[in-house]
Amino acid sequence: MTIERQYSLPNCKLILQGLSDANSNPNDKRPQVSLLMNAECHFVGHPQPLTGGRDFFESLVQQVSLYAQSFLSGISSLESVESQREIVQMQRLDDNKHRLVVNDQKNGEVQDSSTPNPSIQQIDLSTVQLFDLVEAVDQFFADSRTLPELSLQLRPVSKRTLKAEKPITQKALPAAIGLSSLAVAALALFFVPIPEVRRPEEPVPQSQSQLETLETPTASGSDDPPITPTETPEPSLESNLSPVASINDPVEIERLQALLFEEINREWVTEPTFTDPLIYRVSVAPDGAIVGYKAVNEITPTQENQIPLSELLYKPVGSRTSDEPLADYQVIFNPDGILDITPWNKKTQDSPASDSMSPE
Numbered sequence: 001m002t003i004e005r006q007y008s009l010p011n012c013k014l015i016l017q018g019l020s021d022a023n024s025n026p027n028d029k030r031p032q033v034s035l036l037m038n039a040e041c042h043f044v045g046h047p048q049p050l051t052g053g054r055d056f057f058e059s060l061v062q063q064v065s066l067y068a069q070s071f072l073s074g075i076s077s078l079e080s081v082e083s084q085r086e087i088v089q090m091q092r093l094d095d096n097k098h099r100l101v102v103n104d105q106k107n108g109e110v111q112d113s114s115t116p117n118p119s120i121q122q123i124d125l126s127t128v129q130l131f132d133l134v135e136a137v138d139q140f141f142a143d144s145r146t147l148p149e150l151s152l153q154l155r156p157v158s159k160r161t162l163k164a165e166k167p168i169t170q171k172a173l174p175a176a177i178g179l180s181s182l183a184v185a186a187l188a189l190f191f192v193p194i195p196e197v198r199r200p201e202e203p204v205p206q207s208q209s210q211l212e213t214l215e216t217p218t219a220s221g222s223d224d225p226p227i228t229p230t231e232t233p234e235p236s237l238e239s240n241l242s243p244v245a246s247i248n249d250p251v252e253i254e255r256l257q258a259l260l261f262e263e264i265n266r267e268w269v270t271e272p273t274f275t276d277p278l279i280y281r282v283s284v285a286p287d288g289a290i291v292g293y294k295a296v297n298e299i300t301p302t303q304e305n306q307i308p309l310s311e312l313l314y315k316p317v318g319s320r321t322s323d324e325p326l327a328d329y330q331v332i333f334n335p336d337g338i339l340d341i342t343p344w345n346k347k348t349q350d351s352p353a354s355d356s357m358s359p360e
Contacts (some may be wrong), residue, residue, distance in 0.1 A: 009132035
């Protein structure tokens with residue numbers, strides 16, 4: 001049974017007719033075409049299609065792909081001498097017109113397309129029609145169920161085949177203009193005067209009496225004592241302890257414990273390298289925000305950088321009151337990556353109203 005495959009584009013249609021292999025599965029919904037009997041190439045505006053057998057089709061796909069590569073790259077040397085003896089030839093007439101010639105397929109002779117010969121088929125294509133034909137050829141090669149043994153053999157262009165598209169004088173012109181501009185700029189800078197450089201003036205030495213006068217404060221009618229600047233202590237990353245009310249509702253403590261576990265466990269993504277557990281006392285506000293924390297055991301900065309407490313610590317902006325109740329928890333970061341959180345009053349001997357932590 002003859003199998004027909006079509007590859008259709010708006011301006012081109014490629015039709016292949018062939019037979020499947022004798023060993024193929026008869027129940028296959030899309031049998032494989034192994035033997036090509038006829039190939040037709042239809043173009044919009046041309047009632048007569050180009051037709052031929054396997055030799056015609058192999059030459060068509062090879063020459064069309066080679067010509068498209070040459071057309072896009074602008075290197076005409078891609079069209080080798082062997083292509084002049086192919087059944088199908090492509091000739092460029094102008095920027096938007098391309099001639100597709102099919103020579104006599106019976107005797108294998110290639111004749112001049114300019115000489116009238118009824119055995120020669122030729123069609124003048126626009127650039128749009130050309131690339132619709134190229135797309136149809138690409139669709140054929142993408143179809144693994146049609147002539148799978150046929151492949152396109154394209155090779156990159158060697159440097160020896162490249163030729164200059166512009167005369168050497170035109171290519172050297174930009175470099176000559178650049179050198180001329182550089183010479184003019186250097187000549188203009190030659191006439192610019194050299195700026196005068198002055199040495200900095202040395203400070204005038206002051207006498208001892210002038211220094212004493214500067215150090216003696218000016219007498220004033222006010223008896224106010226001199227203002228002594230006070231140093232503002234720099235807050236540490238670990239929060240300071242301050243007496244605040246504690247949250248004693250068991251349901252609220254359990255809810256905040258779940259929120260704290262979810263927040264820390266989500267952000268703790270760094271694989272720990274420490275070998276001993278890191279134990280912290282963490283204070284949580286009623287809305288679940290971490291308002292303070294403090295290390296219980298000895299922890300190095302390198303170890304603390306592996307946990308997310310500093311990133312999750314609430315940064316006060318003035319909207320949080322200092323007398324709101326807090327809930328304290330013992331947070332343990334284990335070396336195996338497991339997080340353990342329990343209420344602080346269950347792990348220590350402190351009263352429920354023990355001092356909590358405040359943010360930095």
